[in-house]
Amino acid sequence: MSYRAPVDDIAFILRSVVPLAPVAATERFAEASEDTVAAVLTEAGRLATEALAPLNRGSDLTPARLENGAVRSSPGFAEGFRAIAEGGWVGLSANPDHGGAGLPQTLNVAVGEMLAGACLSLQLNPLLTQGQIEALEHHASDELKAIYLPKLISGEWNGTMNLTEPGAGSDVGALTTRAERADDGTYRITGQKIFITWGDSDVNDNTCHAVLARLPDGGPGTRGISLFMVPKHIPDDNGRPGVGNSLRVVSLEHKMGIHGSPTCVMSYEGATGWLIGEEHKGMAAMFTMMNNARLAVGMQGVAVGEAALQHAAAYAADRVQFVPIIRHADVRRMLATGRAEVFAARAIGLACAQALDLAAATGDDDCTARAAFLTPIAKAYGTDVGCRVADMGVQVHGGMGFIEETGAAQYLRDVRITPIYEGTNGIQAMDLVGRKMMDGGDMAFRLIDEVLDGAKSAQAALPDLATAVWDAAETLRDATSALLESGQQDRFAGAVPYLTAFARVLGAHFHLIAAQAGDDSRKALARIFVTRILPRNAGDLAEARAGTAELEAVPDAAFAGHA
């Protein structure tokens, strides 16, 4: 059983649940006609299913390795990546001025899901490149754009994101990498970075590092940080990879999963860099990259959840214990709730992308705020669902789930990074209840109102489900008000369960729409989500309101072992 890209489910969502039509109606995305969308999804689905999925298991068994300071990637990755690049998939949403296809992010995010579902480790290479493309499009000088964008968009070169240092993770402002101004207008970058995904690559001709560093007159914290383009090979006058830069891969990490993705420790030793954007304002450009990547990582969660679910369902249909275990009520419960959650997470991710596209096409602030609000939800819920479903996939396999040869364990090991990287899900949740609710909860309440409107419309067709969704939205509204009135520590203590509860209400909303637009199977899944999954909000909202006092009342020593 191999992965089959969920083209039909995505097409259904983009037609009937989170319609792409309003995006295609804008001048900017006029090319995203129904026919184009169908062709793009079908073609990407074929690439994922036929060319990339067969590489996944082998990349776990034969991880990327370091040979003489250079990464040697897993078997078939060079050919797999070439298929991605030649299909134009790296630049699907990039600006046509530099060779991009200029199609909506929504499509790009959907395609990204399919590539990630097929082979997460390989998909990370274009994922980070896409983030860098967007950062350059928004922040770089025309000169830098002219040199780098065509190469990144074509996939000849790949891009990386260099934030983390041993002492600076969630606290990016603690970084110590230094930048010095050189006489020729370039900079010299010195320091060590860790967790650099695809920090070196033999499937591309050059690796372009976007590196956060501090100039001598950069203040402390995140405000004094600048962003630099630091290529492995300095482009020559013809734009070809020229002399080597003063940087090297120190080592690769030995990880729980995504063995095919080389996670590098990078050392910059007076490396030549070019400023991206303005001095001391590197975080703005980095946030462009990160926001792009956060949504994409959320879809990675959905992607691996989908793959694990298919894998488990195939096993359950095949494995006979009395009867095929897919007929066992508990196995069916696991598969059905998993399917319902994957749908919900996918719809949320696509809704976030849709808002990004409408913001890009119209400049409308509401769309921007909507996308900003949905990003942490899409990231955290998508990756949580991915982990939960991959874990369920192992359980459905019984003893065979623990045996690596089956592949079920790989999904779990691979997807486990997604709630961590690009900002842990805890950081996402704090972003949601902090920065994203600095509008006094305006966007939160608007989304809740949308859910209420949806429930109202569904009242005639699906009265019991509509009522349940209505009630859940009202309860979420109360919890939102309570959260807004609470102090920062209490809010942070409740952030993760609050985010989860919000995601479930949105998921139920999209299920309700799907049930009205779709067949009996869609109705059954909506019912499963609303009756079995949405009620978990009671637990999460209780926790969201519980505050921080009792957490502080437990002495640190009690965590380590009771005295």
Added chain:
Amino acid sequence: MSYRAPVDDIAFILRSVVPLAPVAATERFAEASEDTVAAVLTEAGRLATEALAPLNRGSDLTPARLENGAVRSSPGFAEGFRAIAEGGWVGLSANPDHGGAGLPQTLNVAVGEMLAGACLSLQLNPLLTQGQIEALEHHASDELKAIYLPKLISGEWNGTMNLTEPGAGSDVGALTTRAERADDGTYRITGQKIFITWGDSDVNDNTCHAVLARLPDGGPGTRGISLFMVPKHIPDDNGRPGVGNSLRVVSLEHKMGIHGSPTCVMSYEGATGWLIGEEHKGMAAMFTMMNNARLAVGMQGVAVGEAALQHAAAYAADRVQFVPIIRHADVRRMLATGRAEVFAARAIGLACAQALDLAAATGDDDCTARAAFLTPIAKAYGTDVGCRVADMGVQVHGGMGFIEETGAAQYLRDVRITPIYEGTNGIQAMDLVGRKMMDGGDMAFRLIDEVLDGAKSAQAALPDLATAVWDAAETLRDATSALLESGQQDRFAGAVPYLTAFARVLGAHFHLIAAQAGDDSRKALARIFVTRILPRNAGDLAEARAGTAELEAVPDAAFAGHA
């Protein structure tokens, strides 16, 4: 930071929450005085902390391997096992007639938790031996007992459990291994078994396989199955390992975790076996082994949860991002809820063991029924908590959690087997709502009444918590009644969430007792459990009542990918 055995927490529970005193008051367990208990826990804790915990990481890096058909175990395992055996820990609860210490299972279970928390892979060796000891004590002939029990109890030999075959997992009755009667009263066993933990061992002198097989006149299904003792080396007249038997290890599995535990594919090729118990009644003896092992596996979950929690807490105290991350509200939430759940699962496991001891000492049917009811709960909830807390431990580590060198990932990979083996947690839940409620719910309601009584007693001291526990118990009672009235498929569809909800009510009950007996930290943890974890019952009980109709309404094709 290395594992520190939770001696104090266990001692507190056995003193004040699930008191060992009534057990020690029986004639059979009169030796289990307070001093003895304290000495046993302290000594076992020292063994776990000092001798076994240092072996854990190395066993992940250097798995057990097969060399010329024999298992070579991980570094230090021989010495580690010798320390276990020489301390008398294998036979802690075994019958003194054959060299056991005859102490309560409650103590044995507590000791087992500490050994498992230190090194799960190694602890599996004595765990399975203990199950075999108990099966022999209850079912074997005096002759077999005389030959095997002293060697198993001393740890010179180890015992295994051979149920599973490629086509027979949860459906044990589908097995195809054959037994033929020989003229000398022994049997010839032929067939292949899989997933045989410690199916060969270089830390013991002989490996004794308890093998399920079918005689020619054995009927179909589980009723026609007999159990045989099939030693690797046939004991000679002096009871020493003699000539080799016709069996071999075909291969070891490549697993997600517990790399130090050799999981063998065994081939029996006309091997000589001795009947354990009666012909065609092998399942009874096997159930003795399995029930013992189920509780022990539940405690393995608690054990790894404890170890992962300590590990995460130590990292969080050390890791500074702005402040030590143990001060971050969300990190604290994860650690505190993890600590509260580990306590609850530990108390439930010890309560199950206490019931076993009282049943053994008094022959009281109520105690037997109580232990039988609590066993699937202890197994499933203990292992679920173990997985949840180990997963949380990875998350607390952030990016470092995904790097194998930290050790956080190992806990998650290791513990992931525990919800699967000895009957998946789905099987446990079906056992609970099926066989264990064939009394019309009598034991369920009695336990709920106990919780209500406890809440009543706590009303004066902790009114808000007591009220919440009372309400949760009443809600559970309603759900129990509803479950009893529903059909078998609906009951099975709700089994897993029902079991979880039941466990939480019991956990809250024990927390309430602990809060009254303990210090402020105990009170804070009880409050955390009752206000943050117990409310999750709303979601689980909604799912428990949801039945099977909607699950059936989703076509199989939808699981594999939507058409």
